Amino acid sequence: MATKINNTIRHTCLFLCTALVLFGCNQDQAIEPAKTTKTSNKNYNILYVMSDDHTASAIGAYQSRLAKLNPTPNIDQLASQGTLFENVFATNSICTPSRASILTGQYGQTNGVLDLNGTIPTEKQHLARLMGQAGFETAMIGKWHLREEPGAFDYYKVLPEQGLYFDPILRDKHKGAWPNNEVTIKGHSSDVVTDISIDWLKNRNSDKPFFLMHHFKAPHDMFEYAPRYEDFLKGVHIPEPSSLYTQTQFGSKATRGENDSMLWEIGTSISKRNPRRNMGIHMEIDPALSDKEYTHLAYQEYLRRYLRTVKGVDDNMGRLIDYLKQSGQYENTIIIYTSDQGMMLGEHDYIDKRWMYDESMRMPFIVRHPGKPSAPKMSDIVANNTDFAPFMLELAGSDTPDFMQGKSFATVLDNQPLTDWRKGTYYRYWMHRAHHDVPAHFGLRTKQYKLIFFYGINYDVDFQQTDKVYYGMDWSRKDGVIPAKTPTPVAWEFYDMEKDPDEMVNRYHHPEYQDIIKELKVELANQRKELNETDENYPHIQEVIAKHWDD
Template sequence: MKNLYVKIPLTLLLFCQVLLGQSSKNKPNIIYIMSDDHTSQAIGVYGGRLARLNPTPNIDALANEGLLFKNAFTTNSICTPSRASIITGQYSQTNGVLDLDGELDPAKEYLPMEMKKLGYVTAMIGKWHLKNEPSAFDFYKVLDGQGKYFNPSFLEKGKGTWPKNEVKSVGHSSDVITDITLDYLKNRDKSKPFFIMHHYKAPHDMFEFAPRYKDYLADVEIPEPASLYYQPNFGSAATMGENGKMRAVVGSSVSDKHLRRNYVNMLLNDTVSGTIGTHLAYQEYLKRYLRCVKGVDDNLGRLFDYLKKEGLWENTVIVYTADQGMMLGEHDMIDKRWMYEESMRMPFIVHYPKMIKSARTTDLLINNTDFAPTLIELAKGKKPDYMQGMSFINTLQGKEEKNWRTATYYRYWMHNIHHWVPAHFGVRTNQYKLIFYYSKHYLPEAEWDKFYWSKEMKSIGWNTSVAWEFYDLKNDPEELNNQYKNPKFKTIIASLKEEILRQRNQWNETDKKYPEIQKVIDKHWND
């Protein structure tokens, strides 16, 4: 059979190209900005105890012309899996990235793939932290792994074969990453709208700030959370041990309570102890952290000034967020991983003058699987069926969302690794939170030795209790009182357990692959 050819007139081809060009021009540019571990407590506009220090004037100004989400949450509060959920719009088991050892399959770099289909030129700049090459982006220049604060190396598209495509830089990472994005914007393909993921390393542990900030907050007393010192009804046998016997080995701390990782030891070299040591360690911790935050905010000022100068401000969607929250001494804890508010909550701000006309806030319950679907709809596309998250574009437009979730699911997999946080899952609604600590690694112990964390885990012990925690967030927003045993909440807790089971099935988050964990769940579900 002969091949059939359809002859299309040149004028029709040119007309189609003009239409496509007009379609692209009508689409907004999108810059997705994400810092590492920048918790909402350290953003002034969120109004926490640090707000009076005015740590983020540029981010605050962005929010004061945009939409601030009060209830944005991660589904897995650790860098790699959170980033995987953002890129894929999927929960951890579906995208295959459970913990820091996870590698995102390049075939699942869904967000940049979908943006390219919609006519966008795409770029990934800064911290990637998903192991494999971000090959779906038209351009990338990403930190090598976790990356260094000073003089960081980058892996750059077009400079060789991944991961040997290394290029050097000079300066502090926050400054350098901003310079790369500004350079990209100046030299981009201006015939297409752009989608840029602009990711900072700061303020990730160990908080190495640029030298120009050494005097910032030097003479300021940083406000402290009361729970840093006193929390008599907090936690459970899983987080404290029976009668508090596990306090020294569960959850790295500001005070010197934790045997292996605490800031009294790390920042003060055990020169002081007790309450005085805790106070001094906290002050040093927060000042280093906030100096890194200040570096991010100042660099965002540079980026925003460029967008305004070049006439890009009005037609550019700017998102500011973090990959998760961070414990800043609450419950005497450092780092993230926990399902507690300060760790689980993500800052999330959207600025888009063509859609959001004035400062607004929303209590809508969103999580990081929703980001990709929303960005795709902002780009005039449609959420792919394979994405599990939901678009909240109606909220951005000032409309009501229909059939929205009433609870968000969370799971942390890395049982007692690095910061000694027990494995757990649960749900959070607008008023309540139910957490189940199943306290077991998903890999059998026989397989541990091939992982770098094995000796560390075994050295301090990995057996922690199984337990439930329940918090009434409306009356106990700081999660000071575990009410799981309170008969007043029996019916509510039962309904939340049903919600956990429903979402675990809905999102492919069950433990069919991990029968030893399922045994623990079955045994303790009705405790």
């Protein structure tokens, strides 16, 4: 993406930050308190704002094809005053696992959250607990999506499960025992969550600095925006990705089938390609239209609704910032803006996230630290969401505990080099063919290269053999195939991100890259071992890996 950035655009601040950790991690041992370090940072408030599925390419400061639409002026202004980290990636691009990694500083096999059914109980909500030990008043407001009570926070008011866009139900710590502490508030969720956060900031009576995790539901599908945005982008042509209509050298038999025989069923689409679930169906596009016209209209409506929902996030981000300024706290508050993962906006004719392709795994990450006026504007280092907790703990004056696998990259704000970083960030998507027909896979993303292994089976053997309904959705088809159970072909993909930032050409079998691929496989195997990601409990996956590692 860095190749697309126009550094002459006013207010665009690009900072590429990556902090990857090679810490081997054990399951939570006896939990020791974090050591604190005397630092002036300790007195700063920390406002952590996280949206849901807000891909970096839908933020103006990242200068993608959508930047000229000016979708996020408030977030862009924040970036112009701080540091924009470009190469930050999710370790599993789906809501619950991403949030679990952020709260624990750990990867999926260590924190136990592999899919949407995962939970993080109070005793494992490490970030909140350690922030409290560091002297902060803590609050969690908005989308939670981790099932169990956010009990490690001093205060919470959260959406149960996915939450509603309009007139949301929330669970309020002050309204009784979880989960019977629900209240309903009229309005759009982005407005409601912001109202709650501002009210909490206004009414708290502690002299401690605050640590507020403010989580928007938006712009998660199905993109229900407030009525006031109905005219935003009306009649405007939204630029289309170059890979929307053509993907001839992209992918592998794992993502396309032998001789493209599975194109119709792997990966949900904008176009008619996936007849079970495509955006044209969701957007109610006339199926009698030609394939190209159907795709065009589906994409335009998809993006229009998505960006209108994003606009609501950005406007409410502006409200939060305005309140901090009016209350005199802006210059004493570190503000972080991110999303729990990215989102495919028609690239390769895909929708949703889950994939290890950059539009899905890349997380926006913007930091304004008022005590770091000389913080850099650009960087190309690589970080992931297990690093968020260590990063914020260091900003709070605390060290990273040994049980966290992530590592702080806060020294970047002081223009100091990072040392002992991994060569790339590890990624793992476990939910084989659930919801959006994405095969299970893992891989490594370095600054220049990406290596992906699609092993294509579910980790739950019993589920593979017996289940027909998954997360409330019936996966049976007229031909009797149950996609969520069906293994897919095994294959590798390799992309040169410097030459091919849009991941248009799978170069896994190109002769000139074979030495690089061998090195990346060694690094990938090492990281899987050191990060407790070796599938020790899943011998059927280990068997596939062993059989196809040298393919």
